[in-house]
Amino acid sequence: MSINTAIRLFAITASYLLVSPSNAQMNHLGDFALLDSKGQFHQLTRYSDMDGVLLYVNQDNCELSDWAVSHLASFTSNFRDSIPLLALNNGSLTRSVERLSDRNIPVLLDESGYIFQALNLSKGGALLLLDPATLEYGELSKEFAGALRIFNVAQSNQLKAILNAIEPVSCELQTQPFQEYQQNPSYIEDVAPILESRCSYCHREGGSTPWAMSDHRMIQGWAPMIREALLTQRMPPGQIDADHERFDGLSHITTGERITLINWIDAGALGEELIKGGEDPLQSIEPYADGWQLGEPDQIYTFDEQSIPATGDVDYIWLTLETGLVRDKWVKGYEFDVGDPSVVHHARIFTQGKSYTGEQELKDFAAYAPGKSTIFYPDGIAQHFSSNDRLVMQIHYITNGKLTKDQTRLGLHYVDNPPRQTLSNPITVNESIYIPAGDR
Secondary structure, rough: HHHHHHHHHHHHHHHOOOOOOOOOOOEEEEOOOOEEEOOOEEEEEHHHOOOEEEEEEEEOOOOHHHHHHHHHHHHHOOOOOOOOEEEEOOOOHHHHHHHHHHHHHHHHOOOOOOHHHHOOOEOOOOOEEEOOOOOOHHHHHHHHOOOOOOOOHHHHHHHHHHHHHHHOOOOOOOOHHHHHOOOOOHHHHHHHHHHHHHHHOOOOOOOOOOOOOOHHHHHHHHHHHHOOHHHOOOOOOOOOOOOHHOOOOOOOOHHHHHHHHHHHHOOOOHHHHOOOOOHHHHHHHOOOOOOOOOOOOOEEOOOOOOOEOOOOOOEEEEEOOOOOOOOOOOEEEEEEEOOOOEEEEEEEEEEEOOOOOOOOEEEEEEEEEOOOOOOOOOEEEEEOOOOOEEEEEEEEEEEOOOEEOOOOEEEEEOOOOOEEEOOOOOOOOOOOOOOOOOOO
């Protein structure tokens, strides 16, 4: 029997051989995403081209069996390209995490404890099989290994020995942080303030998103998608490690805020306080204001208008603009005025000496992303803008189902005197990266 056939049989058979003999049904799990101990991002559905994912439940307060872990890694190395092995940890970077990582087993850090709860885990040392295509999962036991004898007795006995070694070291899981958060959050007191501070800059009327967080009814209607976006870390954009909240200008939501929103959605996304006459905080969010947010710029550069199709992919567009400057300037701040924010994924503006062409000698000058349209430098800092340079804009459009037009403008604010410090924007690019189609 070929190894591919054996692997498919391995995944299919698992659905009938869970820990409980009376339970022949796989459990359902929604999509989720976690960072591992090395900062790599893992999303369950991104493994959908695999036959399955093995998940080892690591618990820091258990004395793990080094023999079991090392032999499990050895066993699964035969299936690594079709059934990868991952470990799940509560977020603590301990010696047990290091041991797993040293054996090239990615350790997913579930700092909130929500995935532990969603998987109904009660003991460390468990081994789960997850199906990324159907989002189903089941726990494996030594009875499962016996089924593998139909294609390889040696591998069957090896897995059974591993499962036998893992089960004795299983122990009660520690209380996870998820259980410590408020289980019944208030919409007015807890939920709406998070949405207003973390999401509403983009999710407002006239903003860059396809829908606005305008009131409770809108949030309730979008609640399932909000929940999915939080669990897969698709929103807020960036998939940033929670430890790095301190960076300025970061689109971020804390672990506690994420769990508060999920708890509220899981409880029905209710707003009982509104029924009792409470005011909806989201209704006070102002639409995205037209005009310049930093005031009238000293200089405005208008790039050519672009027509954006309703559907399909749009290649990056490069636009060039002569500045008309007769002397150098010091830029204190800048602002993008985007014609149609709903279709502009991002834009970058470079300066380029007039003697160069194409993408030669481009220097970063300004950048736009949804929610990040302005910047004003601290006192004593400014950016040099040479009269010998032109402006080059790289702009990336996405389609939204409607034929539309966009004309983006850049507004510059100048300062008269040279600053104490000159801002430099070096570009760091690895141009050797090449990922063939179908590869990870």
